[in-house]
């Protein structure tokens with residue numbers, strides 16, 4: 378029995394090792410692909426910033442695969458410290474704008490400048506340090522909530538972590554759990570709701586305190602109280618930061634400096650909320666559809682409550 382067990386056990390270890398090295402290889406190929414995709418220019422220096430910078434997309438065109446253009450001739454400016462929102466149907470290219478800002482890919486035409494510097498001419502690491510993202514789906518590590526908030530800012534003190542959590546309105550919830558900031562979260566720990574996870578992401582971003590922010594709004598429907606809360610959090614995080622909001626609910630974009638309406642990789646309408654409503658075009662009809670949906674939703678809720 379022992380004789381049989383040892384080889385099987387050995388095979389198990391071997392299998393795990395091979396599997397692990399394959400996973401590492403996979404990761405390496407992904408990294409190599411990225412490296413091939415974008416590389417620092419030989420004389421690249423760090424992005425030079427003083428406070429919140431402006432971000433300019435100038436006649437940008439981009440395709441993931443050469444035969445399928447995704448973004449076509451996109452130009453817009455996010456002035457320093459202001460918010461620009463992007464709306465449009467699924468697949469219209471909204472998240473691609475964010476990926477290009479992080480320089481996960483290089484544009485094929487045009488350029489993207491941060492504080493007047495073409496992001497292809499500065500180091501990728503300095504670009505990524507300047508940017509923070511609050512993603513739709515936050516990845517939580519199987520670790521404590523404190524670790525998860527401090528991720529990206531190792532060495533943050535407990536009081537800094539708590540300050541960020543308070544600003545993201547997740548502190549009271551964390552404090553109410555038995556082990557507070559030492560509570561394990563993630564797959565094997567406390568399960569957090571989508572909204573709570575997004576608040577952890579907001580706290581994480583507040584702690585990193587980047588001058589440029591990308592807020593990828595969750596697609597999941599929220600009740601109006603939660604929606605108002607998230608909007609208030611967004612407003613507090615975005616204060617004095619140059620922000621791109623990828624929005625799925627138009628109520629989030631009402632106060633944006635400019636709203637870009639995208640369709641099939643092009644900007645088909647642009648302006649602030651009032652100007653877009655006055656145009657009575659695509660945005661105006663999206664707005665009235667959402668308003669009607671909300672009215673019918675709340676009348677269903679009222680009639681089912683009575």
Ligand code: ATP
Pocket residue numbers: 441442447465466467468469470471472473474
């Ligand atoms: P959603 O609102 O659903 O998030 P989106 O407007 O953000 O959509 P993008 O994610 O920017 O859309 O995608 C734009 C197009 O690019 C889609 O047709 C998508 O299939 C394609 N695409 C996205 N990522 C890749 C990729 N890595 N390789 C090839 N095509 C891709």
